[in-house]
Amino acid sequence: MTATFELLGIGNAIVDVIARCEETFLAEHRLAKGAMTLIDASAAERLYAAMGPGVEMSGGSAANTLAAFASLGGRGAFIGKVADDQLGAVFRHDIRAAGVAFDTPPARGGAPTARCLILVTPDAQRTMNTYLGACVTLTEDDVDEARVAASTVTYLEGYLFDPPAAQAAFRKAARVAHEAGRQVALTLSDPFCVDRHREAFRGLVKEGVDILFANDREILALYEVERFDEAVAAVREETTIACLTRSEKGSVIVTAGGVIEVAAEPTQVVDTTGAGDAYAAGFLWGLVRGRPLAECGRIGSIAAAEAISHVGARPMVRLADMVADRLAA
Amino acid sequence: MTATFELLGIGNAIVDVIARCEETFLAEHRLAKGAMTLIDASAAERLYAAMGPGVEMSGGSAANTLAAFASLGGRGAFIGKVADDQLGAVFRHDIRAAGVAFDTPPARGGAPTARCLILVTPDAQRTMNTYLGACVTLTEDDVDEARVAASTVTYLEGYLFDPPAAQAAFRKAARVAHEAGRQVALTLSDPFCVDRHREAFRGLVKEGVDILFANDREILALYEVERFDEAVAAVREETTIACLTRSEKGSVIVTAGGVIEVAAEPTQVVDTTGAGDAYAAGFLWGLVRGRPLAECGRIGSIAAAEAISHVGARPMVRLADMVADRLAA
Numbered sequence: 138m139t140a141t142f143e144l145l146g147i148g149n150a151i152v153d154v155i156a157r158c159e160e161t162f163l164a165e166h167r168l169a170k171g172a173m174t175l176i177d178a179s180a181a182e183r184l185y186a187a188m189g190p191g192v193e194m195s196g197g198s199a200a201n202t203l204a205a206f207a208s209l210g211g212r213g214a215f216i217g218k219v220a221d222d223q224l225g226a227v228f229r230h231d232i233r234a235a236g237v238a239f240d241t242p243p244a245r246g247g248a249p250t251a252r253c254l255i256l257v258t259p260d261a262q263r264t265m266n267t268y269l270g271a272c273v274t275l276t277e278d279d280v281d282e283a284r285v286a287a288s289t290v291t292y293l294e295g296y297l298f299d300p301p302a303a304q305a306a307f308r309k310a311a312r313v314a315h316e317a318g319r320q321v322a323l324t325l326s327d328p329f330c331v332d333r334h335r336e337a338f339r340g341l342v343k344e345g346v347d348i349l350f351a352n353d354r355e356i357l358a359l360y361e362v363e364r365f366d367e368a369v370a371a372v373r374e375e376t377t378i379a380c381l382t383r384s385e386k387g388s389v390i391v392t393a394g395g396v397i398e399v400a401a402e403p404t405q406v407v408d409t410t411g412a413g414d415a416y417a418a419g420f421l422w423g424l425v426r427g428r429p430l431a432e433c434g435r436i437g438s439i440a441a442a443e444a445i446s447h448v449g450a451r452p453m454v455r456l457a458d459m460v461a462d463r464l465a466a
Numbered sequence: 467m468t469a470t471f472e473l474l475g476i477g478n479a480i481v482d483v484i485a486r487c488e489e490t491f492l493a494e495h496r497l498a499k500g501a502m503t504l505i506d507a508s509a510a511e512r513l514y515a516a517m518g519p520g521v522e523m524s525g526g527s528a529a530n531t532l533a534a535f536a537s538l539g540g541r542g543a544f545i546g547k548v549a550d551d552q553l554g555a556v557f558r559h560d561i562r563a564a565g566v567a568f569d570t571p572p573a574r575g576g577a578p579t580a581r582c583l584i585l586v587t588p589d590a591q592r593t594m595n596t597y598l599g600a601c602v603t604l605t606e607d608d609v610d611e612a613r614v615a616a617s618t619v620t621y622l623e624g625y626l627f628d629p630p631a632a633q634a635a636f637r638k639a640a641r642v643a644h645e646a647g648r649q650v651a652l653t654l655s656d657p658f659c660v661d662r663h664r665e666a667f668r669g670l671v672k673e674g675v676d677i678l679f680a681n682d683r684e685i686l687a688l689y690e691v692e693r694f695d696e697a698v699a700a701v702r703e704e705t706t707i708a709c710l711t712r713s714e715k716g717s718v719i720v721t722a723g724g725v726i727e728v729a730a731e732p733t734q735v736v737d738t739t740g741a742g743d744a745y746a747a748g749f750l751w752g753l754v755r756g757r758p759l760a761e762c763g764r765i766g767s768i769a770a771a772e773a774i775s776h777v778g779a780r781p782m783v784r785l786a787d788m789v790a791d792r793l794a795a
């Protein structure tokens with residue numbers, strides 16, 4: 138059956154609140170630099186009160202990937218839970234305006250829409266503090282089986298292991314996708330997220346993931362090894378394709394057939410938020426369009442370069458044009 | 467009495483929703499390019515649905531001026547009406563985080579916090595569409611007399627003539643300021659706003675304004691003249707100081723003593739939103755600190771150059787540092 142969607146993302150539906158800060162601010166507030174930390178409502182309130190003026194933009198890892206995928210010209214859909222409030226309306230507007238199908242009904246009367254307080258230090262590194270809010274109400278009932286079955290790849294965001302009921306949604310999506318003869322992709326999201334859910338991640342990677350995305354720290358955390366080559370050897374046994382991103386060193390695509398090294402695209406780094414999300418979008422767009430793996434990685438690098446060249450995780454230019462220009466150059 | 471605040475702004479409390487668009491979008495939706503148009507809730511909903519993905523940032527003309535004034539190191543306060551909702555909380559957080567005192571109680575249970583849908587075309591021009599929401603509930607009761615009396619300059623935003631009850635707040639603020647021996651500044655905000663309220667503006671300028679800010683189109687509209695020199699002659703009779711901004715041609719400072727021409731600061735223009743607001747902040751900061759008028763204008767130009775060099779109206783760098791660097795160069 139022809140797929141209705143080329144990519145379906147399932148993840149946390151989050152609005153980012155981005156502010157610049159000095160290094161000293163991270164120390165004062167005991168924030169783990171470069172990581173994503175979960176915070177509760179009262180901690181979110183305290184941190185927000187202490188932060189400088191912010192810019193609000195729709196975010197969420199898989200949602201960012203879908204927005205970038207649509208900007209590349211891909212047909213995408215997203216499943217995630219917002220509340221019935223103003224920030225939920227912002228999230229819904231933005232993902233639809235980006236050209237992504239989004240029909241998950243909002244949660245009513247409970248916690249507000251999730252937000253991620255992102256602090257960007259002068260070195261362009263982002264430190265994320267997430268209040269999950271309405272995301273914790275996502276359940277397997279929100280996973281539309283017909284939509285999963287009609288999507289070439291279902292892409293799962295590792296952060297979604299944090300909201301308790303969402304793991305069941307994950308497993309259901311992976312099962313339905315495979316039963317329909319589709320592929321399942323997963324991103325590990327964050328080394329601390331891997332630490333929190335290592336056994337669940339290992340089981341899912343081994344049994345249900347065809348395409349894995351991870352950065353170097355995440356893949357070392359998953360296999361509890363110290364050297365990158367050990368992690369490469371381990372992941373090669375367990376997935377069809379693993380894309381391992383290494384910041385300015387580019388990425389490595391690992392398959393049974395070998396290892397492909399992909400260079401990073403040169404750019405001026407302003408804010409690294411969303412680099413991995415954009416890379417996954419570019420890689421998967423190439424993959425579903427039948428491009429060779431090395432080119433898929435290159436497209437991922439180009440999309441990532443765009444993401445880190447400005448404040449915020451979502452693309453600011455039409456990625457389809459940027460990729461066409463860069464590949465032709 | 468020593469002033470507690472150097473600048474008190476009274477204006478609409480608005481959250482900006484900024485999106486890029488092509489010229490064709492303005493034509494399709496019959497939007498008046500470069501102007502500020504008032505829209506109702508249903509028109510706002512329709513336009514928002516049609517717009518691309520947005521970035522939310524606190525805005526409002528006088529509020530932007532106060533944020534820039536604080537970034538220059540000035541002591542400022544703001545009066546304006548938000549609703550008791552998420553966007554209202556964003557506005558309150560941002561203006562306080564910018565270092566501006568803000569204590570106007572939010573409106574409860576009525577219209578939501580105001581928003582301005584701003585479309586930025588590839589030529590960096592902004593076209594603004596404002597849904598006033600909770601701003602229409604600002605009344606003279608919100609004007610804290612003690613705060614007005616304790617502020618060196620009270621700065622009134624012309625757009626505040628649009629919410630019906632706010633005109634009374636304006637007049638009260640001007641009266642209280644003058645009774646306390648303070649100064650009153652006014653910005654005309656927009657040529658269409660001048661057209662809507664010409665007689666009221668003329669009366670206020672003549673009777674109650676010491677420092678007037680206007681761009682060339684606004685001052686021509688106020689006096690219904692066709693040539694800039696006619697407008698200069700007219701305004702000279704009616705205010706102590708008039709700052710007339712002329713985009714890339716810089717500004718002209720008109721006093722009884724003469725006319726001072728100020729050059730625009732060179733910069734790359736990304737989004738012109740907030741240029742006039744930042745100019746007023748720079749000029750007034752120089753004025754309350756006793757700088758010569760030509761230097762006040764130069765500081766205004768530097769602040770405006772910063773505002774137009776990025777998306778959004780509020781400063782992205784510490785203006786105090788930028789001004790010190792530029793004045794020393």
